[in-house]
Amino acid sequence: MATRIFPTAQDAEAAFYEALERADLELMMAVWSEDEDIVCVHPGGPRLAGQDQVRASWRQILAGGTRARVQVSQQVMIAGPMVAVHSVQENFSVPGETRSMPAVVATNVYLRTAAGWRMVVHHGSPAPGPAETPRDTPKILH
């Protein structure tokens, strides 16, 4: 697995969405903590826990190669020295397609580890209503 150090939770989050856009499983798993205490809920899906379940789900999701772009909006951050919680809305679009795709609300939790900041929780669920345009101003409370 590629060793990448994420100096901040924002760096880890940027890499998470980069991995999603590039359908890069190794980068995706480099974002996640190597601990067994990791939790992932994909939109509409069950709660997955531990390395095996989380990796298998991303392998399946990324296997087809996504072409979707992801724009994150409405970010709310609860930031501490060792833990960061980001609440975001994920707005997907496929280049060349005008049809809007359903947005996702996500809770992302990052821990500061000896190897930089890593994701320990990703909980996504479908956002009701029309998708946001990427031009929306991010909402940062903190």
Added chain:
Amino acid sequence: MATRIFPTAQDAEAAFYEALERADLELMMAVWSEDEDIVCVHPGGPRLAGQDQVRASWRQILAGGTRARVQVSQQVMIAGPMVAVHSVQENFSVPGETRSMPAVVATNVYLRTAAGWRMVVHHGSPAPGPAETPRDTPKILH
């Protein structure tokens, strides 16, 4: 608002589900942090942020008076000195009704504040598949 101190994140979580079962808005809001940086996603709902949105949503949900019992299973805890993240499955039942209700997977985040442990994030989404029986053994990895 009633002042209740929750010495641990587990105490805050127990009070959260007690408030849900008793449809007790004041207890519910006593569980939440008094900060503006709070986030709540109800199953199938949008991302709500801040005191006003979160309180209004619980007022609406609890207004009718719930009769449902909630059993929590499959708990995974990521516990630090100042932040605790709990991933759980919420299994609902109504006394006297045999029909099973859809389960919910929830990510609950608690912060240790000057006034004890308080909830800052609740993200719930429908769990696919049949609901669990309350007899399932909780899964605690940590």
